[in-house]
Amino acid sequence: MPYVRRPMSSNSSRNVVVLGANRGLGLAFASRFLEAGDHVVATARDLDAAAELGDLAARHEGRATLARADLADGASLEALAGIVPFERIDLLLVNAGVFGGEDGRIEAVQPAEVAETFLVNAVGPLRVAQVFWSRLDEGSKMVCLTSLMGSIADNGGGGRYGYRMSKAALNMLVRNLGHETEPKGVVVMAIHPGWVRTDMGGPKAPLSIEESVDAMVATIDEVGMERNGAFVDRNGEPLPW
Numbered sequence: 001m002p003y004v005r006r007p008m009s010s011n012s013s014r015n016v017v018v019l020g021a022n023r024g025l026g027l028a029f030a031s032r033f034l035e036a037g038d039h040v041v042a043t044a045r046d047l048d049a050a051a052e053l054g055d056l057a058a059r060h061e062g063r064a065t066l067a068r069a070d071l072a073d074g075a076s077l078e079a080l081a082g083i084v085p086f087e088r089i090d091l092l093l094v095n096a097g098v099f100g101g102e103d104g105r106i107e108a109v110q111p112a113e114v115a116e117t118f119l120v121n122a123v124g125p126l127r128v129a130q131v132f133w134s135r136l137d138e139g140s141k142m143v144c145l146t147s148l149m150g151s152i153a154d155n156g157g158g159g160r161y162g163y164r165m166s167k168a169a170l171n172m173l174v175r176n177l178g179h180e181t182e183p184k185g186v187v188v189m190a191i192h193p194g195w196v197r198t199d200m201g202g203p204k205a206p207l208s209i210e211e212s213v214d215a216m217v218a219t220i221d222e223v224g225m226e227r228n229g230a231f232v233d234r235n236g237e238p239l240p241w
């Protein structure tokens with residue numbers, strides 16, 4: 001059966017949820033969607049420390065809702081589900097993530113730190129899918145920020161155990177979930193933003209936040225069911241698992 005592309009029109013207002021929107025790529029995503037006229041629920045772990053996000057929401061009063069959410073805390077995600085005012089979510093963007101420890105060598109790996117990284121990067125998105133499952137309907141998209149470092153096929157260098165393992169698990173979540181979203185007509189996708197100059201990416205990264213988010217927003221707008229369950233780069237090209 002041929003796949004139908006379901007572009008999200010930039011002319012009509014969408015219901016968007018961005019998790020981890022207080023800095024880095026998440027803040028830029030929230031800003032981009034609000035500027036496009038969308039209704040956005042943007043989350044942070046600590047809203048009192050999210051001044052830039054607060055300013056952004058104030059500039060778009062009426063279309064921006066701020067909420068607290070911690071991906072490591074199931075109860076906070078249940079609470080978020082109660083705050084999100086949308087009956088249907090057009091775009092559920094799981095941006096939040098942690099880099100984990102400096103576990104370059106096996107002797108240095110802290111299992112408790114790896115478990116915490118898993119809880120945020122892999123179990124968190126799973127919980128997000130669960131609490132919002134009933135609000136994803138035909139044409140909805142769930143997009144998770146992953147990393148090429150989670151690619152098993154591409155791992156030529158090793159190191160970063162917790163981060164690599166957790167993003168590989170996130171990729172499997174997306175692939176698995178794709179089987180369940182397929183009959184609903186919902187696209188679930190894992191997207192790698194490239195190496196970007198954020199707190200996580202550091203100052204040596206080649207891409208600016210704008211360059212990465214511009215490309216990802218265009219990809220998210222354009223993709224349809226042909227990319228359901230896929231692991232793609234910021235331009236929508238499939239990456240090796």
Ligand SMILES: NC(=O)c1ccc[n+]([C@@H]2O[C@H](COP(=O)([O-])OP(=O)(O)OC[C@H]3O[C@@H](n4cnc5c(N)ncnc54)[C@H](OP(=O)(O)O)[C@@H]3O)[C@@H](O)[C@H]2O)c1
Nearest residue numbers: 020024025045070071096097145147195196198199200201
């Ligand atoms: N930058 C890159 O080069 C790069 C490359 C590949 C993939 N990525 C992925 O892209 C996504 C965004 O990265 P970034 O570069 O923008 O990172 P960042 O600047 O470090 O921002 C990370 C965001 O995630 C939030 N977060 C961390 N732990 C959380 C938790 N337990 N619950 C809820 N939110 C939490 C942070 O909130 P707090 O302020 O509260 O910590 C912050 O908003 C991540 O998933 C990352 O793995 C980034």
